Amino acid sequence: MDLYRVIAGRDRRFDGDFWFGVTSTGIFCRPSCPARTPKPQNVRFFPSPAAATKAGFRACRRCLPDAVPGSARWDLRADVTARSIRLIADGVVDREGVPGLASRLGYSERQLHRLLTGELGAGPLALARTQRAQTARTLIESTALGLAEIAFAAGFGSVRQFNETMHEVYGCPPSQLRRPTRMLSGEIRLKLAYRPPMDVAGLLRFLGDRAVTGVETYDGTVYRRNLRLPHGRAEVAVQPAEGHVAAMLRLADARDLAPAVARLRRLLDLDADPDAIDTALAADPAFAAQIQAFPGVRVPRAVDGFEAAVRAVVGQQISVAGARTVLAKLCRDGLFPSPAELAELPDEAFAMPVRRRETLRALARAEIDLSLGADRDEARAALLALPGIGPWTADYVLMRALGDPDVLLSTDLGTRHGAAALGLPTAPDELTAYAERWRPWRSYAQLRLWRAAL
Structure with a gap:
């Protein structure tokens, strides 16, 4: 592929597949940046924003190269690099550090660093650091939180580290990124990018037809639901907009912004x-x-692998409407039950045959990894090993929970x-x-x- 021709044509289809830096300005951009096309001799190409930052380039404040759809190849692939990218996007490095990420994947830290650096030009810590900067920028632009609050909410260890990183990535102090717009208390409003075309209405209708009372609603335009996130619950709403999906989030804890966005992007398949x-x-x-x-x-x-598996089991051989009724009885306080909560529910909460009820309890106790970083083959085998789960159910979970295309x-x-x-x-x-x-x-x-x- 002639990458220079792509940026000369400002082709949006390649946003998120690669980035380019301009040596004469020290700025890096997405392929569709509307700025004047630089001379070929002044262009360097990078496989990730982290690699561009590592090379000393600052993010373009016009095209916002860190706010693009992710590469579709991470969904197509199921290898360690792809699984790492999905987990980093979900904030695992911020919560568990690089050792936690490596442990989840069954690799040493050194092996993982070598793999990611070889393909993305940066290791897991640098990739997570770039994501923290993007999360911080989003909070600066869309909330009234103080800068110190934003620093820790975005995952930085100190205000000094926050200031240094933001200046390195964006070329200015964090205060200069704040926009003078009216902000509603507690709300974060975002534009979720995707590669066009996208049948947003059809996707939201599919989710709305399966909405579980108390957890989700759909009014024909706006899809709303509650989420269980690492630091608390959240309320989200999404709807079609011109060239993007408009999202509104209310978070119990601002540290959950990155995982909330990652899960919404996964739910809506925005990186396809x-x-x-x-x-x-x-x-x-x-x-x-x-x-x-x-x-x-x-x-x-899906926003959660266990939830998707429960939906698949409940939906065996009954109508969509019937499944919605049954699922609503399993939910409490507007949230899907966690594995531990479902395992402890009394028999009367399961409006289904006894064998299906016991399948759900076995699923809850099995501790199968259905996270964004799960190995698809291992997950399928573990599901099939449970009584009451056959190929249809396992494959449905692979498609919706693990993103198998x-x-x-x-x-x-x-x-x-x-x-x-x-x-x-x-x-x-x-x-x-x-x-x-x-x-x-x-x-x-x-x-x-x-x-x-x-």
């Missing part, structure tokens, strides 16, 4: 590459008309109805064989099959 996905699927005439009418379909994911639920009744509507094979074995042409995007084909079944 719709051009690559739609181009691949449109090669099949069965999808061509639907892709033209509804480009940029995303896979609705290549899942096909060929035995699902809705899938088969959608296949029939599109003139495709409906027998599970035949449909599975036919769907080989959709790799590695079968999860996106799955959503289109469900849509065709409506």
Whole structure:
């Protein structure tokens, strides 16, 4: 790929895939930066904002290169680097340090540093430090919190470290980043970027159709829900906007901003590459008309892996409406139960057959890693080892909780109805064989099959 041609064309499709620094100004930008295109001899390319900062470049305050969609390759891949990126985005380094991140992944700190530096040009600490700076900038621009409060909320160990990092990344003291706008007490309003096109309405409708009373609501435009985050609970709301998804957050603890944003981005599949996905699927005439009418379909994911697994088990062989009713009885105080809370619920809280109730309790006690950094193959095997969980349930969890882009639920009744509507094979074995042409995007084909079944 000719990266210089990409930045000369200001191609937004590549935002988040690479960054470029300009040696004559000392600033680094995203590929779509609207500033004048620099001369080729003055351009350096970087695989991450952390690598650009490490090389001495400051973030452009016009295009905000740290506030772009993440690279779609981290969802496509399931290796240690991809799992590390997802965990760092969720704030694991801030909460547990690099030793905690390495322990979760089963690697030594040295091995992990070598892997990330080799691919991203910076180690886990530098990557987390750049994210802290972005979190701090967001809090400065969108809240009335004092700068000292913001420093510790963003994960910095001291105000001095905060000031030095912000000056290094943005080229100015933190106070200069504050915008003179009216801020509502307790609210943080953000613009969540994505690569266009995106069928935001279709995604929110999918979530709204499955909204659990007391936890989620959807009014046809705004999707709202409560979240359980590392330092407390939160209320979030998202809705379509021009060129982005508008989000409003109310956090019990400002330290949860980074994990809240990471989980919202995962829920809405905002880092997907719709051009690559739609181009691949449109090669099949069965999808061509639907892709033209509804480009940029995303896979609705999850804010919590255990919650997604509970939803999958409850949804076995019952309607969406029936599952919503059952799930609402499991929830208390507007939140999905944690594994420990679900395991302690009395029998009468489970409005379902005894065997399914015991499957949920076994799931709660199994301590299966369904986090953003989980190994997909290991998670699937652990799920299948539980009584009452078969391939459909395990694969549904992989698609929605772990972000596997290549899942096909060929035995699902809705899938088969959608296949029939599109003139495709409906027998599970035949449909599975036919769907080989959709790799590695079968999860996106799955959503289109469900849509065709409506």
